[in-house]
Amino acid sequence: MLELQNISKQFDQKVVLENIDLKINSGEIVSLLGPSGSGKTTLLNIILGLTRIDHGKVIFNNEDLSNVDMKNRGFNIVFQDYALFPHLNAYENIVYGLRNKKDTASAEEVREYIEFLELKPHLKKRIGELSGGQKQRVALARTLVTKPKLLLLDEPLSALDGVIKESIKERIKSIAKEFNLTTIIVTHDPEEALTISDKILIINQGNISQFGTPYEIINQPKNDFVKDFILRQLQIKRQNIYNLFGEKYA
Numbered sequence: 001m002l003e004l005q006n007i008s009k010q011f012d013q014k015v016v017l018e019n020i021d022l023k024i025n026s027g028e029i030v031s032l033l034g035p036s037g038s039g040k041t042t043l044l045n046i047i048l049g050l051t052r053i054d055h056g057k058v059i060f061n062n063e064d065l066s067n068v069d070m071k072n073r074g075f076n077i078v079f080q081d082y083a084l085f086p087h088l089n090a091y092e093n094i095v096y097g098l099r100n101k102k103d104t105a106s107a108e109e110v111r112e113y114i115e116f117l118e119l120k121p122h123l124k125k126r127i128g129e130l131s132g133g134q135k136q137r138v139a140l141a142r143t144l145v146t147k148p149k150l151l152l153l154d155e156p157l158s159a160l161d162g163v164i165k166e167s168i169k170e171r172i173k174s175i176a177k178e179f180n181l182t183t184i185i186v187t188h189d190p191e192e193a194l195t196i197s198d199k200i201l202i203i204n205q206g207n208i209s210q211f212g213t214p215y216e217i218i219n220q221p222k223n224d225f226v227k228d229f230i231l232r233q234l235q236i237k238r239q240n241i242y243n244l245f246g247e248k249y250a
């Protein structure tokens with residue numbers, strides 16, 4: 001279980017996160033949702049260990065990781081631009097993450113991840129030859145082979161279009177379930193958050209506006225910000241909400 005206790009962060013004397021308290025259960029998918037500049041990426045980087053906190057604690061499975069650096073936390077991230085190596089092929093990218101690391105996947109497990117993400121036909125292709133969805137799957141495989149204790153995904157769907165977006169969304173859900181892997185996703189799109197997450201953390205100006213299940217966020221918005229942010233952005237996507245939550249919310 002991941003627990004954030006009273007996390008605060010300032011950049012250049014500007015408060016970016018204020019007293020963030022949060023508990024995330026093992027195997028849950030949690031989206032960090034909020035407008036541009038609300039502090040989502042900062043919070044993701046704090047969990048990853050890339051950004052140091054001014055105040056508070058990051059606790060994982062009862063261990064205080066607040067002063068543990070990124071490479072010793074055992075978490076891993078898929079960046080928004082995937083950060084794949086263009087001069088290597090898909091397979092070389094996937095196994096690149098195994099170099100110099102302990103407790104990584106065995107050769108058999110690497111094969112399983114490749115099968116699971118249906119990457120076998122693409123292994124010899126250079127990154128430039130892959131579609132957006134294939135790149136995302138390679139990036140996911142490269143991260144999974146390091147056997148992260150926590151998976152962080154920065155805007156994993158934003159560069160993808162319709163059908164591919166749905167297919168990657170389903171894969172992320174099955175990865176979390178299959179490997180009981182706690183997954184934290186940054187997104188600014190309420191529809192994505194509502195359709196992929198077990199829980200959603202809505203952040204506004206560095207503060208938690210609401211933390212709850214998609215059903216709670218839709219049914220019991222805690223304040224006007226949640227109502228406005230979610231509903232305004234969802235107006236154009238009414239049909240999806242209808243499909244998800246029934247007529248009452250369409």
Ligand SMILES: Nc1ncnc2c1ncn2[C@@H]1O[C@H](COP(=O)(O)OP(=O)(O)OP(=O)(O)O)[C@@H](O)[C@H]1O
Nearest residue numbers: 011012016034035036037038039040041042043188
């Ligand atoms: N390294 C930094 N130095 C100074 N200010 C920073 C730094 N990183 C982030 N900030 C500031 O902190 C605030 C929150 O930024 P953050 O990137 O966490 O927001 P975000 O919610 O992820 O936004 P977006 O959706 O646009 O990526 C912004 O005002 C940003 O300018």
